[in-house]
Amino acid sequence: MAEKVVVIYSGGMDSFTVLNRARKDGKEVFALSFNYGQRHVKELECASTVCNELAINHKVIDISAINQLLAGSSLTDDIDIPEGHYEADSMKSTVVPNRNMILLSLAVAYAVSVGADQVYYGAHSGDHAIYPDCRPEFVEKMNDVCKIANYESVEIFSPYLSVDKTAILADGIAMGLDYSNTWTCYNGRDKACGKCGACEERLQAFEENDVTDPITYE
Template identity: 75%
Template sequence: MSQKVVVIYSGGMDSFTVLHKAVAAGHDVYALSFNYGQRHVKELICAANVCKELNIKHKIVDISAINQLISGSSLTSDIDVPEGHYAADNMKSTIVPNRNMILLSLAVGYADSIGARAVYYGAHSGDHFIYPDCRPEFVQKMNDVCQIANYQPVDIVSPYLYQTKIEILADGLAMGLDYSKTWTCYNGRDKACGKCGSCQERLEAFNLNNTADPLPYE
């Protein structure tokens, strides 16, 4: 059934797929992107372009001031981005403390203000090892809180929570999505680095779907 929903949309391939899944379901989608002081804004540019193309209502909100409180991540501080797969312990440096709780809280506030009854975000099983705020128990607890935080309950929806990026990409390819309109690399250079955990997981997903990644790599 169609309803008004908020989609947390980073501009990366996971949230890109979630966005289109919500659109395909016939929902009235309000996309919400955050500048939280990440190393670059290439994802946000991708997000803006996609929303303009699809004529989706879109807000990019600057919350970069939170870096005064939550420093220490290689995604937001002057720390080298680690290379390797997400299964490696060194990838823990990419954790931004409490990021998803903060973003979800803001998105739920936005949802309540516009009368939306759900907030979608792209947590998936590949994130579970490194990121506590992408695990099923976190999503369930956040959903429990968001049922009682306002007069009207808001559902937290993670449609790919128990699926891998490989399966997410397969779903997106089945929808005919063009992943050249996304950015995944933690580095914001002209081409994707191909070495950071985000690039490696993306390349693995395309390889296992027997499809070439449309992005150029260094």
């Protein structure tokens, strides 16, 4: 019988690769997506489409009520999305206070309830500059806590923690993945903007892998 794992699945290209990495590892995947009051639900729609196509157990949990506690982020408030690279100081406005600690805690609770030993989480090195809750020290400490927070020990597993989006995409290409059902842009318009930090990093990853991004841009 395959080992059960919970995958935090936003619908973006990183978590899409993580989802398929778990499947490639022979795991029985329980995908978990969150509506936490983000600006748009395009990623969640992509996540649902993929899970339906792959017949993966998928829950989309509405925790948008917590939005009133997470003020000050351009991803959840009426604040303009900054343009430019993730290294730019302006990208700090996209930090959602304590988001990943909240999501990981819920994912671990779900893991305990379904008998899963791991939570797969898509943090990577490209996020380290701006997002404290994607850095190795955060993942390490959360892992320590989650191993003792319940009678059942749950491991936080971040397969791409030490590599960037280019390497993540390379692994996805090697697995033969189709990225047309992923959404990365911070804006929720019909087409990706191509200018926000998320788009710039995605486009750079495709360019460095000599592959054309299958989604359309403005």
